[in-house]
Amino acid sequence: METGSPDDTGTAGATEAVRAEPVWTGLPPGLLRMRRLLLVVWLGLLALAAGLLPGLFLGPAWALLALPPLGLAVWGWVMLERNWRSWRYAERADDLLISRGVLWREETVVPYGRMQLVEVTSGPVERHFGLASVQLHTAAAATDATIPGLDPAEAERLRDRLTELGEARSAGL
Numbered sequence: 817m818e819t820g821s822p823d824d825t826g827t828a829g830a831t832e833a834v835r836a837e838p839v840w841t842g843l844p845p846g847l848l849r850m851r852r853l854l855l856v857v858w859l860g861l862l863a864l865a866a867g868l869l870p871g872l873f874l875g876p877a878w879a880l881l882a883l884p885p886l887g888l889a890v891w892g893w894v895m896l897e898r899n900w901r902s903w904r905y906a907e908r909a910d911d912l913l914i915s916r917g918v919l920w921r922e923e924t925v926v927p928y929g930r931m932q933l934v935e936v937t938s939g940p941v942e943r944h945f946g947l948a949s950v951q952l953h954t955a956a957a958a959t960d961a962t963i964p965g966l967d968p969a970e971a972e973r974l975r976d977r978l979t980e981l982g983e984a985r986s987a988g989l
Contacts, residue, residue, distance in 0.1 A: 838906035847923045847965025848900040850945040859889040924961045929985030936971045
């Protein structure tokens with residue numbers, strides 16, 4: 817076959833398209849567990865306050881006020897999983913992709929050369945669950961991005977890699 821035949825270009829084009837597809841990484845399940853626990857604690861306390869106290873002081877019929885917070889907890893349980901599944905990120909040669917959202921999908925592209933600061937944060941609840949977040953800052957505030965709920969070792973690895981790539985790309989500016 818000749819070098820420029822349609823079969824060669826078709827196969828090469830398909831191979832390049834496969835290579836160009838980013839490799840997505842999802843968030844660890846610890847983030848979902850943490851968020852569900854917070855949901856149950858806060859809405860459980862609200863249901864207790866809304867149902868038990870009026871039920872004791874005003875009569876048993878008032879205990880039905882606990883049902884809306886409990887229904888909200890069931891709905892939130894399902895929505896939290898859908899939201900958790902929607903988060904993902906991909907490291908490409910020149911930029912970092914962050915995708916999230918169930919109804920409204922949002923994909924953020926952060927070029928390595930535009931990163932000014934990459935930080936790892938972990939609040940007390942996140943630390944209890946062994947989680948950390950990576951926050952990326954750029955010159956444009958609209959492109960600041962966060963990847964929540966990572967394993968601390970993965971968050972540090974990602975911070976170091978992004979910092980290294982950012983320094984290498986910005987050196988050429």
